[in-house]
Amino acid sequence: MPTTFLNLSLILxxxxxxxxxxxxxxxxxxxxxxxxxxxxxxxxxxxMVDRIEGxxxxxSAEVAKICERLGIAAGLNLMQLQTLKxxxxxxxxxxxxxxxxxxxxxxxxxPEELFLIRAHPLLGELHLKKDNDICDEVPAIIRWHHxxxxxxxxxxxxxxxxIPKSARILALADAISAMSNNRPYRKHQYSGREEILFELxxxxxxxxxxxxxxxWGKLIRKDLAEEIAEKLKQDDEEVEA
Amino acid sequence: xIRMQSSWLLESVEELLQVDSVAIPFFHRFSALxxxxxxxxxxxxxxxxxxxxxxxxxxxxxDKGPFLDKNLHKFNxxxxxxxxxxxxxxxxxxxxxxxxxxxxYIYYWRESAYEIEDYSQRExxxxxxxxxxxxxxxxxxxxxxxxxxxxxxxxxxxxYHNEFIRGKQNKVEITSKHLSExxxxxxxxxxxxxxxxxxxxxxxxxxxxxxxxxxxxDIKLAKKExxxxxNRYMIPFNAKSDYSKFLELAEKASSAAFCWTGKELAPxxxxxxxxxxxxxxxxxxFSKSKLYMKSVDKxxxxxxxxxxxxx
Ligand SMILES: [Fe+2]
Ligand SMILES: [Fe+2]
Numbered sequence: 001m002p003t004t005f006l007n008l009s010l011i012l013x014x015x016x017x018x019x020x021x022x023x024x025x026x027x028x029x030x031x032x033x034x035x036x037x038x039x040x041x042x043x044x045x046x047x048m049v050d051r052i053e054g055x056x057x058x059x060s061a062e063v064a065k066i067c068e069r070l071g072i073a074a075g076l077n078l079m080q081l082q083t084l085k086x087x088x089x090x091x092x093x094x095x096x097x098x099x100x101x102x103x104x105x106x107x108x109x110x111p112e113e114l115f116l117i118r119a120h121p122l123l124g125e126l127h128l129k130k131d132n133d134i135c136d137e138v139p140a141i142i143r144w145h146h147x148x149x150x151x152x153x154x155x156x157x158x159x160x161x162x163i164p165k166s167a168r169i170l171a172l173a174d175a176i177s178a179m180s181n182n183r184p185y186r187k188h189q190y191s192g193r194e195e196i197l198f199e200l201x202x203x204x205x206x207x208x209x210x211x212x213x214x215x216w217g218k219l220i221r222k223d224l225a226e227e228i229a230e231k232l233k234q235d236d237e238e239v240e241a
Numbered sequence: 242x243i244r245m246q247s248s249w250l251l252e253s254v255e256e257l258l259q260v261d262s263v264a265i266p267f268f269h270r271f272s273a274l275x276x277x278x279x280x281x282x283x284x285x286x287x288x289x290x291x292x293x294x295x296x297x298x299x300x301x302x303x304d305k306g307p308f309l310d311k312n313l314h315k316f317n318x319x320x321x322x323x324x325x326x327x328x329x330x331x332x333x334x335x336x337x338x339x340x341x342x343x344x345x346y347i348y349y350w351r352e353s354a355y356e357i358e359d360y361s362q363r364e365x366x367x368x369x370x371x372x373x374x375x376x377x378x379x380x381x382x383x384x385x386x387x388x389x390x391x392x393x394x395x396x397x398x399x400x401y402h403n404e405f406i407r408g409k410q411n412k413v414e415i416t417s418k419h420l421s422e423x424x425x426x427x428x429x430x431x432x433x434x435x436x437x438x439x440x441x442x443x444x445x446x447x448x449x450x451x452x453x454x455x456x457x458x459d460i461k462l463a464k465k466e467x468x469x470x471x472n473r474y475m476i477p478f479n480a481k482s483d484y485s486k487f488l489e490l491a492e493k494a495s496s497a498a499f500c501w502t503g504k505e506l507a508p509x510x511x512x513x514x515x516x517x518x519x520x521x522x523x524x525x526x527f528s529k530s531k532l533y534m535k536s537v538d539k540x541x542x543x544x545x546x547x548x549x550x551x552x
Contacts, residue, residue: 077540080540111407111409150376155246155247156276205379210380
């Protein structure tokens with residue numbers, strides 16, 4: 001009798017697990033296309049903003065990628081990473097609402113125009129949170145993507161660790177991407193990753209979170225070392241051939 | 242930690258009324274005034290701690306203009322010889338907070354500024370020391386390489402000051418009064434950024450800077466004096482706080498707002514522990530109130546709060 005009962009329980013358990021697995025995959029099947037669609041729409045909006053800013057590359061997507069690398073290295077959890085990547089894709093969305101002439105990167109700005117430009121993180125936040133769940137952090141991260149570690153950024157002049165970590169990551173990633181691409185307003189164009197890293201390291205504790213700059217340095221040096229190793233391997237193979 | 246968000250504040254208050262003047266009876270962080278100072282409305286801010294009031298004057302009293310080039314060349318010099326250790330009052334900070342070279346510079350900058358005739362120019366020079374100290378303390382804490390010589394970093398912040406005030410027209414009225422001397426101001430909004438005693442990096446910097454500003458290295462004394470100046474403003478999170486003085490200071494205002502930041506506690510707790518007691522006191526003078534919340538990081542339960550009252 002007890003053996004029959006045990007067998008029955010086991011069968012029931014297997015049936016239950018199979019049913020749960022089926023439900024999981026069914027749900028996944030329903031949700032996945034929506035996630036994909038949401039991702040595509042997000043990158044569509046992002047590329048519009050990139051164009052407005054005069055980038056001829058996918059700047060926002062690049063920022064999101066850098067954010068992901070930095071976020072993982074900085075120990076963010078999955079939920080935080082997801083939030084950060086969404087904020088990265090939309091970080092300059094507030095610029096859509098600015099008059100076109102203040103966004104002309106070749107035009108020198110007067111103080112009033114500068115103030116207007118500096119409102120873009122606020123405009124972004126304001127419009128994103130309008131019809132949004134009160135507890136979503138994406139708008140807040142966007143609000144603070146131009147704050148500086150030394151407290152002299154904008155709009156709120158937050159300082160050091162008062163700036164949420166995700167916003168600090170976004171600020172750094174935004175700068176890295178901007179430095180990696182030619183910008184007409186900048187006299188100096190950076191020659192490569194080493195020079196950008198030097199610039200970031202010299203501004204750690206001024207503009208950027210020193211800990212994040214250190215993490216980025218580690219990642220870049222590792223990339224460079226791996227690339228050199230790969231190159232040497234290829235050279236060896238060529239010599240052997 | 243004060244995460245004061247001026248635009249959020251105005252946007253929320255404006256649901257209730259048009260803001261045309263703002264008074265902040267006590268403030269502890271000069272830079273958080275920045276956004277409000279861009280708006281063309283009368284702005285009044287009182288800093289009970291004198292060193293913070295000086296910083297606010299240097300960065301927000303726009304009539305003072307930028308730091309002049311002639312003063313930069315004359316007073317921001319590269320030290321070629323180490324200074325006399327015997328007369329340097331900041332020696333006790335050696336290795337604890339600053340390096341040998343940095344100790345020499347903070348002494349030199351304090352003393353040489355006395356030779357700048359124009360008092361407001363002197364304050365700008367001293368205010369840049371605050372930023373430089375902040376940078377050096379960060380370097381020490383995070384063990385990062387220092388890329389700039391002291392005179393270069395000083396010039397960097399004086400230049401930054403120049404950029405910061407460029408185009409600003411709104412003069413902020415800054416005072417440094419004790420609570421007992423403060424009176425209610427007639428204005429459309431009175432704002433109270435709540436201060437909690439929570440030992441942040443910024444607190445340490447303010448203590449060091451306060452001691453330096455007063456010409457000594459006594460950290461304990463500086464801490465004590467700052468706490469005294471902020472005495473009635475500091476909010477003991479778990480103990481009962483007396484908000485009646487806040488109500489007195491809001492007497493002549495059409496609206497009042499409290500802002501603060503909370504970590505590691507659910508919003509419900511903040512509502513009970515902070516918002517409710519304030520509401521109980523303020524209901525005698527203000528008929529409407531609303532609590533706003535903003536999620537900063539859900540994983541650490543970090544939220545920013547804004548409690549708004551209207552008469
Ligand atoms: Fe931006
Ligand atoms: Fe950007």
